Amino acid sequence: MTATDGDRRDGGRADDPNRRHWRFLLLVVLVGTIIVEPLLWFVIRVHMPPGRQTTAAQGDQFDATVLTMMASPVVIAVLAYFTYAMVVWRHPKGAPLVDGPPIRSNLKVQASWLFMTSAIVMGAFVFGTYELIVPAGAGGGEGPSPIWTPTSKTILPVQVIGQQWQWTYRYPTYGGFETTQLVLPDNTWIAFHVTSLDVIHSFWAYQLGVKADANPQVDDVAFTKTQQTGKVTVRCDELCGIWHGAMYNYGYVVSRSSFNSWALRTEKRQAPLTKLLPPFSWTYSPSANGAGGGYYPSSIPFPSSESYGKGASGPEGNLPGVKVSHKGLSGGQ
Amino acid sequence: MSKGARLAVVLVFVAVGMGMIVFGVMTYVRENPPTVDFTTGHRPGAPVHLTIQTVGTIGFGPHPSWVSYLVKAPDGKWVHTTLWKVPAHTTIDVTVLEYDGATPLRNQFYGEVQGVGNTYTVNGRHMSLIKATSTAAGVAHTFSVPHLGINIPLYAVPSSESAHECSSAPCHPASAHQTITFSFNSGGVHEDRWQCFIPCGAGWLDGNGGPMQTIGYMGGFLEVTA
CATH class of the missing domain: 2.60.40.420 (Cupredoxins -  blue copper proteins)
Structure with a gap:
């Protein structure tokens, strides 16, 4: 990446050259999620183990599907970022090695990270506990x-x-x-x-x-x-x-x-x-x-x-x- | 000797040592009693006669005090093993010479004859269920192949005849014993474990350790081949 000190200090406003990278990645994650989530719910769910022979089994299947749906945007984001980094930010062959700009903290990024990871973990915790209670002990x-x-x-x-x-x-x-x-x-x-x-x-x-x-x-x-x-x-x-x-x-x-x-x-x-x-x-x-x-x-x-x-x-x-x-x-x- | 040469010698010794350790461990782990083969020379359609005996103490080997099964090989010799190979889709006529005293069943369920029709006899008498809740009389062991649905309670030598009990294997029919017979069909090609369901590993946790968890004593494999 080629962010400058000025870009980072002002929080990445309209003149931030990295914005297009983030916009593109966000778009990929959104599109990927929109495609994958319905596929998981309407196509994959019925094939999830252990089947639907009992209420407990169907509950397991539902839980596994929901947890997979919760995890899939994260997986898509990670894969998209890795792929994008490997393709777009690859060091050109023969170009001189230049040290990048110093990395500084970014309050928005840190807060977003903490909020999103906490939300995912708490969501899984609340969902899991609820699912354990509602179907009579979940088998x-x-x-x-x-x-x-x-x-x-x-x-x-x-x-x-x-x-x-x-x-x-x-x-x-x-x-x-x-x-x-x-x-x-x-x-x-x-x-x-x-x-x-x-x-x-x-x-x-x-x-x-x-x-x-x-x-x-x-x-x-x-x-x-x-x-x-x-x-x-x-x-x-x-x-x-x-x-x-x-x-x-x-x-x-x-x-x-x-x-x-x-x-x-x-x-x-x-x-x-x-x-x-x-x-x-x-x-x-x-x-x-x-x-x-x-x-x-x-x-x-x-x-x-x-x-x-x-x-x-x-x-x-x-x-x-x-x-x-x-x-x-x-x-x- | 140069530094490189010394290093090479050390590496060779380490490699040889490691190899010997791995060889020793693998040899120990893969060690099995012999398999008695009833398929060699078997005439298709003819029944296989399988004669086995159960003894309270094997009397030899690394665990002479352990209870055990033995099998009579086609050449007539008694072999200390629980690995038997039999032909597929064949009637197996089994004779058990049971030389041990009674041990109460943990679960009386295994006192019922299962999976062999009405072929089960004790000393020539047909039976289908043995009460096995005392040490005076009842069941000594079982021969059970769970995945074939076979459960054979082996009627025990009554305590009144304990003076004539066999003390080391292979036992001779002159010793007090019960003769149990039954037949089953070996089915298609497969391999099934068989075991005793009496907790007869005296002195072990729940009576199910020692001979109950060692191939060659109270459990083994029935290998059914084409």
Whole structure:
């Protein structure tokens, strides 16, 4: 650049030879932003991970799109400036090297920089916090006493049990049967109760936008509402030993009627096994060493369907307005 | 010797030393038990007979007190490994000679036979579910291939017969044992891990360390090839 001392002292007025450079760069950023932002919103957004299979996933997709839209003018400005500097301000081949004018502070530039960076960071902070609250915890594990809960009257509880090295699932409103299959009804609020029988695992149902740590003796609750049928990939996202990488399986979101018939069929088929399982509980208490002979008794009993969700007993007292349909899911939302 | 020559000698020694360290580490990391191959000489369509045994203490090697699996190679010799290669789309008839006592299951869910139809027998008797909540009788180990949906609880030697238990591998059928049989289809070409779901790594965190996390003892790979 070739700004003179006089140019900088007067704040860069009409006689500033750099003005045309800044005007051009500003124009490039504006035009670029006008082109890129609608593309991000109307074209890219629907392809953003993790999809729209649940409200939490759709929320993740929305958040990722908005944050990308917030970042894109900055990226365009940086790229435009670099490109412009490399092309326009390149030192001509063979020209003598001349020291440039001294660089002095510019209050306007400094204030603008501070204002813009603060606005971007605060914007991301406020947006992120809001988005975490509004969609009932955004699919994240909220611990045993969730602060943000759905207002739906019907929520299906599904217990997720991590153990070295496999996920199993219990359905307390269907007799507490246990299975390796994660099957969920479409168009239904789900409360995942995630726990572990040994070390710390992390339940990550990618397409559902749900991720919750599985800690032994902790009932980590995460909510989401299914809104599309399809396949779900479940992975462990916490390094948990030699077979951590193999600790994945697949689940399915199916129609309500398909789910109901699957659940009732599985409940019946698994009845002999269910009798031998410990009574359904939100957590189980492993001994320090299972090889020592310790079994895993219930430590927090599952309340009856009458008290569940009404704040009468157990950790679910912290789920205001939640009432579980005991059998079937024909009820409305 | 010139300064340059001395520098070159030092650099060569450093390079050789680094190379030896890298070689040693990589050799250790890549060290695996042998793979027993059931595909060589296999006649297409014929079932593969896989005979394995589980022992409470292996009795030899770097960890003689560890619990372990062994497999009988096609030549009839017992091999201490958990890496098996079998042909694709083939019926695998498995016989397990189970020589260990009972350990309570952490999760009774693994007391259920899964993924092998009604082929599961214990000493010739069909079973589908084993109660595994005591050390007196129940399940000693499981043979589970999660991605094939297979879970086989291995019925334990009852505590009343502990005096006749085998103390080091390979165990002889004269020792107290249970004979468990089942069959499954190997499916297409793939590689699956298999493991025991009993926390039988006594003395380790949650019973799942030591032999439970070492290839060659209580978990391994089933390599299915064309």
